[in-house]
Amino acid sequence: MTGFIFENAWLIPAMPLIAILLIAVLARGENRGLAGMIGSAAIGVAFLMTCWLGVSYLRLADQGAAAVTWSIEWLRYQDHLVVSLGTLIDPISLLLLVVVTSVSLLVHVYSLGYMAGDEGFSRYYVFLSLFTFSMLGLVLAPNLVQMYVFWELVGVSSFLLIGFYYTLPEAIAASKKAFIVTRFADLFFLAGILVLGFYVHQLVVAGGSAASVVGAATTQTQALDFATINADSVLLALKGQTGIFGTDLLTVAMLLVFVGAAGKSAMFPLHVWLPDAMAGPTPVSALIHAATMVVAGVYLVARMFPGFAASEDALRVVAAVGSFTCLFAAVIACTQTDIKRVLAFSTLSQIGYMMLALGVASAEHPAGFGASMFHLYTHAFFKALLFLGAGSVIHAVGSNEVTEMGGLRKKMPWTHATFLTATLAIAGVPPLAGFFSKDEILGAAWDGHHALIFGVGVFVASLTAFYMFRLYILTFLGGCRSAEAERAHESPPVMTIPLVVLGVMSLCGGWIGVSHFVLPGVELHAHLAVMGISVAAAAVGIGAAFWMYGGQTNRAETIARSLGGVYRLVKHKFYIDEIYLFLTHMIFRFIAAPAAWFDRHVVDGAMNLSAAVVHRFAAGMNVFQTGQVQTYGIWMINGTILVMVFLWLVQR
């Protein structure tokens, strides 16, 4: 894999980094309008370079090749544990590069309109560029540590962007929550890195001397490179060692990594931060909390897929968590009225879909792997479109509540058209993008004989169609339910053009054979039966939505009332936030407060006690210090005499 763009792939993430510096230097005060231009231009260049890279890659004879095309030594822990920063080019990293740069470019452009006039305009673009830089670095990571490094960096840029409106208490709380929950998950990721680092390092060192396990271990073999970890011999050796709780070591390591992935991808039960993260600006939600960052977890699992596949238990956990989250979030989405929250739960559900797809794949039948990547790719476009469309609506109406919208179809034609496209795409209506990817996932589940998962998938497909059309109907159809909605008008072109581009992608994105690109040489076949089932499910969902919300009836309310407690439970997101809040309070009250008290009173008390004892003793000694020179003199002379007598006696 040679060529200028391969060997200089680092230029792609470098672009947003340069943008940050330029914005910091140039776009201050009155010039802050420049920030958007600089940021958009830089990411535009990055996008063009990605296209160049993609085209060069497609021209290669060896399809599906993977290579680290550029690297520099970064952090030298010890021999065989040298971390390099590098660029790993293979189909999935290329796919993610395309997704990230294109969506990011569109969001940058869209924000020119959406954020115009905000006093934190240049700050916004700095954060956005920081995020893009980190995400690109994450995607290109050739080793676990680089992955972790940029993993944390995307986390912090997400934190900064959620808390962008830093005077709003809910934004502050949401940003902290997002960071801490994902950080908690990252702890497990880090532990996974430690476990893998130690045991793979052991194998590499042994391989270097005895050439036993890792055949071709050289001094250049680094334990934490994906190339080393994903090697079959290493995985086999890890599977052979016992871990804790009666599982093998590989499963332990992979599960630890998966917890990290689940945190970033907001899988149940670590999903609580994502709905709150909608407190950030809407384009941010589109870019970070829908299209790119939250799929990092999926990407991580895909990156380490050989490990998950080798340890079948870990893969089963992935499938279970994925399908549960997918169902759970879809159910909640049906009851929410905040437009961004509905989309957030829909994101959760779709990421669950991707995890589910990975879970049903295996080394022999990797179809699910391709399907997952395919869905990641299509989802990025239609979900970004949905969020940007929602942003356009919020911009016009000034509220997030669908109860204050309605009837926007005529007033915002471009937004309406593109939003509808995306809704159809996510609902899985042929021939839009979502249909193909969802169909492949269901097909993979079917092929893998995972009946339960297949059932869940179909049911969620139906639910997805239902809640998305519910949202669409409430927002765009019917009559206006508030004065703001009456006055709403279409957004400026700088906002609608990205919508149209994304609309086109949602429409046609599915026609590209991503699965073939990701899994070259694997024979994939379509299932007409599965296609039929999924289309039927979508139709049922859409029909139900129109039946309940289409007319002027209040069937929805009637049903909600008849469900009673169950509805309330779902509406309050199963009270999981409250449980977390309770647990946090418990930690504060029963660990932190006692620790602080203990320190002040016991540890410090002990120190003060020892000081007091010395003081008491000194006070006792003070009796001898009369301050009378005469007394001192008596003691002194007496002492001298005694010493003299003593010396004299000794001498004799």
Next chain:
Amino acid sequence: MHDGAISTVFFYLFAASSIALALGVVLGRRLLRSAICLIGVLGSSAGLTLVLGFEFVAGIQVLVFIGGIVVMLLFAIMMTSQGHTFEQQPTLRRRVAGATVAAAFFTVTLSAYLNADFPVPTAEQLAVSHEGADEIGRKLLSNQGDGYIVPFEVISLLLLSALIGGIVIARKHAPEDEESDQDQGLANHPSDVGR
């Protein structure tokens, strides 16, 4: 005064008087009387020095010790006593302790003397005449190896600085207080000013 018998007599005479008067110095409760006793002790000491044959030193003792120092102490007593010249009796414990220390010191010193092996002077050594004053003067001002010019100058500096120091310590502190100080005399101290 090298005549053996006479010097023996004088030795015992002066020794007895100096011990008796010294006891008077430390035991008497009247300061003035103690000071008078001290004059006696110093006088006896000068006599003893004379017995040893050192006329010059004896003269200096009388001049400086008695004529200078003790007179100054008498001034001190006069300046600081306001009628009650009786000194309070020290506590018994203090007296016992002091006596013990003094006795112990005396015992140790004496036993050291008794055990020491001093070169016993021969008769002709003892008979060497001591034309002291000129020899002393030469030695004091000599800068040769065994001369005392440097200590001599140091002592003169010391005396000068003691003189200045004495003035500085005893003078009234704040210059601006001088007028009121003069009104109130010695009984004044700085914090009283302005009351």
Next chain:
Amino acid sequence: MSWLSLLILIPLATALGVVVTPESKWYARRWIALWGTGIVLALSFVMSATYMQAVQQRAGDASLLTVSKMEFEHAVPWFSSMGIEYHVGVDGISMAMIVLTAIIIFTGVLASWDVKERSREFFAFLLVLVTGVFGVFISVDLFLFFVFYEVAVLPMYLLIGVWGTGRKEYSAMKLTLMLMVGSAFVLVGLLALYHAAGAATFDLNKLAMVDYSADLQSWVFPCVFVGFGVLGALFPFHTWSPDGHASAPTAVSMLHAGVLMKLGGYGVLRVAVYLMPEGAKQWALFFLVLTTINIVYGAYAAIKQTDLKYFTAYSSVSHCGFVLFGLCSLNLMGFKGAVIQMFSHGIMTGLFFGLIGMVYGRSKTRDLTKMGGLSRRMPWLATSFYIGGLASLGLPGLSGFVAESTVFLGGFFGNRWVDSSTMRVCTLLATSSIVVTAVYVLRGLARVFQGKISNPQFNQLDDATVAEKLCTGILVATLAIVGMYPPVLIDLIEHAIVPIVNRF
């Protein structure tokens, strides 16, 4: 005359210059101090570069595998009857510490730009203090080391007692007494080693040649470890640190938390671990548990603090725990991580205390509950604070991550002498502190800088002055440079750590 002696002579000369500046030109003092420390800073960079060249020239020298090779060595007999010498020299570890000290004192002077009260004594003491710190880092002779160690501790008492705030006398006394007790332990240990080595030399590398009996090491090692550990805020001897830091004036907190606490870790590495590998093997487990408590407990205690300085002080306790934790790992990564953490935490906490001083100087309160929304009025300070906070929670790209990840790997890899599962449990517990750190850092920062402006008086506050911008800018840049390109630091220290590891 060695280059190294300049490191102690220049601060001393600067102190002298400050003292003789007439009272009418008090503003000249800070310029003198700034120039003096600036020269030291430049010198430290030049020396690091020279050191790196020297290291590359003797790469592969097999005789240096177990003895630390010093550069810029210079020895003059001092008390020759006892074998005490004025013997100075540096290896990579001390070089890194010297650079750290130079950066902190330079920025510390900038942070004290507006000290007007008794500025003569203040700057003089500050410079004497830093002379002692430099002296410790350049000493090869352990007696000299100890002398400088005491020189570094004592001015602290006056600096806190006179220029401090709050319960300053109490804090100053507590700090000085506890550190003195610690140094008494150290002295006992040093004398024991000196005696066991034949009472002929205090030279570190000559002492290192001696084969001490395991019995001796088994009691001297804990003595020295605890002695230095007091300075390194080892649990349960850390309580001087919150009070001391809370009361100290800005530059002193910076220097103290940034550099002086590092003397603890440095001493443990240089004296305890280097000279007594057997003792280290015996005691590693015990101290590992203690430092784990340090890390976790410090972090939890920080959550409940409402005073910004107490908050940072407890976070320092937690972070300094990583230094000692790394040293207890007894392997290459542990030691390396510990040294990186010393550097990183020094810069980071220097930044924190500097910023707290600046914020306090404006808002006149350090109570978290009374602050809010300050980032609107002081964006520069808020940004710097956030970067410092992110570094302290181990964000990659800033130096904290480099240090902590190395320490964690070191702890997880363990060694042959300590039960590996215990090591791993401790490591994972220590690792868990990064979440707690995230909690308290984010809460604290959100309280101070985010939200609505809590007090109408805050609307009048200004952002950083030029001196303050320079001060925070240098520290932030250092954090970022080490974090983004760790080889600058790792190349410097690695050659010095290898001999220590090889002794095990």
Next chain:
Amino acid sequence: MLHPPTLTHWLALSALLFSIGLYGIFTRRNAVGILLSIELMLNSAVLNLVIFNRFVASGDVDGQVMALFVIAVAAAEAVVALAIFVSFYRHRHTLDVTEANQICHPGNSTP
């Protein structure tokens, strides 16, 4: 007949005088009294010097020179002591040394 005094006699006399002075130092409560005792001791030291000059190094005058120095020092000491007494008395209206056991007397602002 009286025994002619030997060196030991002389030394015993001077030691006795010194011991008496020592006793005085410890028991007198008045500062001037203590000074008197000190003079007594200095005097015995002078005596000792001349005694040794006479009996041990009778050819030299060094003992006498030393005696002169002691006398000079005694004079200097008396001057300073006197000044201190006057100053002390002015502050405290007494010369009782048992009262003088603190550097900073309460109620007495440091000048």
